[in-house]
Amino acid sequence: SADVVPQAAEDPLFGLMAAYKKDDDSKKVDLGIGAYRDDNAKPWVLPVVKAAEEQLRKDPNLNHEYLPIAGLADFTSASQKLILGKSSQAIAENRAFSIQAVSGTGSLHLGALFLARFYNPPAPDAKTIYVSTPTWANHNQIFTNVKLPMKSYPYFSKETKGLDFEGMSSTIESAPEGSIIVLHACAHNPTGVDPTNDQWQQLAQLMKRKSHFPFFDCAYQGFASGSLATDAWAINHFVEQGFEMMIAQSYAKNFGLYGERAGCFHFIAAPASDASDVAARVGSQLTLLQRSEISNPPAYGARVAALILNDEKLFAQWEEDLRTMSGRIKDMRKALRSKLEEKKTPGTWNHITDQIGMFSFTGMSEQQVARLREEFHVYMTKNGRISMAGLNTHNIDYFADSMNNVVRG
Numbered sequence: 001s002a003d004v005v006p007q008a009a010e011d012p013l014f015g016l017m018a019a020y021k022k023d024d025d026s027k028k029v030d031l032g033i034g035a036y037r038d039d040n041a042k043p044w045v046l047p048v049v050k051a052a053e054e055q056l057r058k059d060p061n062l063n064h065e066y067l068p069i070a071g072l073a074d075f076t077s078a079s080q081k082l083i084l085g086k087s088s089q090a091i092a093e094n095r096a097f098s099i100q101a102v103s104g105t106g107s108l109h110l111g112a113l114f115l116a117r118f119y120n121p122p123a124p125d126a127k128t129i130y131v132s133t134p135t136w137a138n139h140n141q142i143f144t145n146v147k148l149p150m151k152s153y154p155y156f157s158k159e160t161k162g163l164d165f166e167g168m169s170s171t172i173e174s175a176p177e178g179s180i181i182v183l184h185a186c187a188h189n190p191t192g193v194d195p196t197n198d199q200w201q202q203l204a205q206l207m208k209r210k211s212h213f214p215f216f217d218c219a220y221q222g223f224a225s226g227s228l229a230t231d232a233w234a235i236n237h238f239v240e241q242g243f244e245m246m247i248a249q250s251y252a253k254n255f256g257l258y259g260e261r262a263g264c265f266h267f268i269a270a271p272a273s274d275a276s277d278v279a280a281r282v283g284s285q286l287t288l289l290q291r292s293e294i295s296n297p298p299a300y301g302a303r304v305a306a307l308i309l310n311d312e313k314l315f316a317q318w319e320e321d322l323r324t325m326s327g328r329i330k331d332m333r334k335a336l337r338s339k340l341e342e343k344k345t346p347g348t349w350n351h352i353t354d355q356i357g358m359f360s361f362t363g364m365s366e367q368q369v370a371r372l373r374e375e376f377h378v379y380m381t382k383n384g385r386i387s388m389a390g391l392n393t394h395n396i397d398y399f400a401d402s403m404n405n406v407v408r409g
């Protein structure tokens with residue numbers, strides 16, 4: 001009977017969002033969930049999304065029929081070109097299979113489910129999925145949900161507040177041959193710390209030698225640096241090295257389509273004479289899994305994204321919107337760092353501008369985070385992560401003051 005069902009813990013991030021909403025202090029600051037906010041702390045509907053929605057509304061042929069199981073073809077083909085590049089060898093050789101999924105989480109789940117069923121590494125103990133320490137909390141739930149054994153590799157150095165490249169490489173090196181390695185394509189969540197291009201090249205070499213299987217989580221293409229190509233550099237480097245690999249692509253942040261759950265999952269077969277058959281067979285299984293999981297994906301967000309991705313003018317407007325978001329975040333990084341340095345807040349603050357994307361891993365302790373919340377009405381995750389997009393010209397002084405206060409103790 002249901003009497004035996006234990007109470008599950010509330011999701012920390014969504015719990016934080018609810019606590020922030022309940023707080024009626026006028027100074028409150030929301031640095032919790034990773035969702036872009038404008039300079040007035042308001043959600044921002046991208047102008048290009050508004051333009052695409054306008055076009056959709058005027059389309060007399062629009063209806064509410066089911067999409068195919070694999071999703072909207074205009075969306076999946078454009079997503080493939082966006083992430084792999086228009087002149088990708090993998091696309092030309094027909095060895096990439098793409099299927100629309102329920103944003104990043106759904107793409108990760110579908111990939112994980114497929115791996116749990118079909119992944120067949122050279123050594124049985126290699127059927128283990130490695131994630132970074134720390135990683136996006138949901139990774140742990142998504143992979144354990146499909147019973148993939150999980151392990152982790154070091155990632156963040158507490159001393160430098162940068163990458164622990166040595167720790168990362170040596171754990172990946174000693175993982176059994178053919179292990180699955182989850183990599184954040186750019187703007188690592190929660191740390192904001194990415195490998196350099198040179199480090200990515202070294203990781204690719206190492207993983208090639210060990211026949212590891214890369215599974216990229218790409219939630220910030222274009223949002224992190226402002227350049228779609230720069231943010232997909234690591235993925236493309238791995239594809240060029242001829243890996244068999246997977247990519248989970250989310251459009252929540254870069255289109256600001258959080259609630260529409262638009263995303264795409266990609267499988268790339270390694271170059272070989274039968275690579276397009278492999279991709280087609282894998283695709284057939286993914287399609288079968290998708291049918292039993294969600295039947296077919298949601299249409300609206302994919303339609304909006306497809307319009308933008310397939311239209312030169314809208315695409316250019318999108319790139320501008322991406323620069324607006326990433327530019328504002330970079331300005332906030334600079335402002336926060338210089339305010340802390342002006343106040344001579346104990347510690348070094350260069351990591352705030354060295355880190356990239358939605359988040360900064362400040363280095364604040366759990367106690368400091370708790371004080372910020374209790375005394376200053378500032379909401380952020382316990383691990384010291386702040387969503388940079390929650391800062392703006394109106395609250396940055398208040399936040400820097402509050403942070404200075406708690407760091408001084």
Ligand code: LMR
Pocket residue numbers: 013032033034035136138189
């Ligand atoms: C976050 O980490 O804040 C975002 O990716 C939102 C989420 O779903 O966790």
